[in-house]
Amino acid sequence: MTKFISFLLALSCVLAIPKSSIALTNTPNQVVITNERSPLLSAIPKTIVITKHESEEIAKAQRFVYSEIKTEIEHQKSLGATKLTKTFISEDNYSYPDWKEYVPEIRQYVIKGFAEDGKLVRTSAPLASDLPNLASRLVYLEQNECILRDFSLFDLDTWFTPKCHIKFESKSDYIRASLRTAIAMSGLGPWALGQTPYEQMQDCFNNKYSFTVKSGYFSCPQNVRFWPEPSSTSFPLILKTYKGGYVIKIDVKTRSATMTYYAPNFVEVARHAFWSKGSSVINFG
Numbered sequence: 001m002t003k004f005i006s007f008l009l010a011l012s013c014v015l016a017i018p019k020s021s022i023a024l025t026n027t028p029n030q031v032v033i034t035n036e037r038s039p040l041l042s043a044i045p046k047t048i049v050i051t052k053h054e055s056e057e058i059a060k061a062q063r064f065v066y067s068e069i070k071t072e073i074e075h076q077k078s079l080g081a082t083k084l085t086k087t088f089i090s091e092d093n094y095s096y097p098d099w100k101e102y103v104p105e106i107r108q109y110v111i112k113g114f115a116e117d118g119k120l121v122r123t124s125a126p127l128a129s130d131l132p133n134l135a136s137r138l139v140y141l142e143q144n145e146c147i148l149r150d151f152s153l154f155d156l157d158t159w160f161t162p163k164c165h166i167k168f169e170s171k172s173d174y175i176r177a178s179l180r181t182a183i184a185m186s187g188l189g190p191w192a193l194g195q196t197p198y199e200q201m202q203d204c205f206n207n208k209y210s211f212t213v214k215s216g217y218f219s220c221p222q223n224v225r226f227w228p229e230p231s232s233t234s235f236p237l238i239l240k241t242y243k244g245g246y247v248i249k250i251d252v253k254t255r256s257a258t259m260t261y262y263a264p265n266f267v268e269v270a271r272h273a274f275w276s277k278g279s280s281v282i283n284f285g
Helices: 002-015 019-023 037-041 052-078 134-138 171-185 190-206 221-225 266-270
Strands: 031-033 083-088 109-114 120-123 139-141 145-147 166-168 212-214 217-219 234-236 238-241 244-251 256-262 273-275 282-284
Touching (some): 052 109, 052 134, 052 166, 052 273, 134 171, 171 282, 190 217, 190 221, 190 234, 190 238
Antiparallel strands (some): 139 166, 244 256, 273 282
């Protein structure tokens, strides 16, 4: 399963390559992006105040992860387990080199259940199951070793080993990690808004098509070859939305351009949060 997910992520990276980069190999890069992703990611606030709407949507996602863990624990208990251990699995960080900014641990883990006599009764599948979703790491079995019974003066194990507990990190943390996931997986941010203009300028410049810059718009009618109807062959040079935007400066003489991205208003993006039913995922409209 993990290999399959890795394949899908690799495929998504291939599909994300601009059309102009595929169609026009070995051509100069006439459009320069002046800022990379990392400075924009720093715009995600450290704390996001949650409204009632977001709270309700996040709770649904958290309960999905909780139910997954709780069901596993109850199953192990039904098989005779009295003690559980949590063991982390070494995994790729899946395009989250900055994961420590969002979650306490990115690795999945397995739960092993042991009977009273120390015999292993079951090893769970990796948890949380939604590997690419960073936010799914924010509901988890808290202890590395725990027992499935209450404290008792007559049971020495309960004196020294804590009872198993499923921990919920804050809803603010959950939505922050969900925003980071959306950037990585669904194209949230100015890159999605700027990709088509970027590709169209590359096609136009490298093919030496005629273009105009007028009334705040770039227009290249011959681009219809690469961008047939209903695509438009013109676009604004400045775009600002709560999801981000860009500003483009054209050098007519050199047939080149620079593009600078605007970071999203992540607080406003968070206001459009909604739960993706049957998953741990929060999406943004």
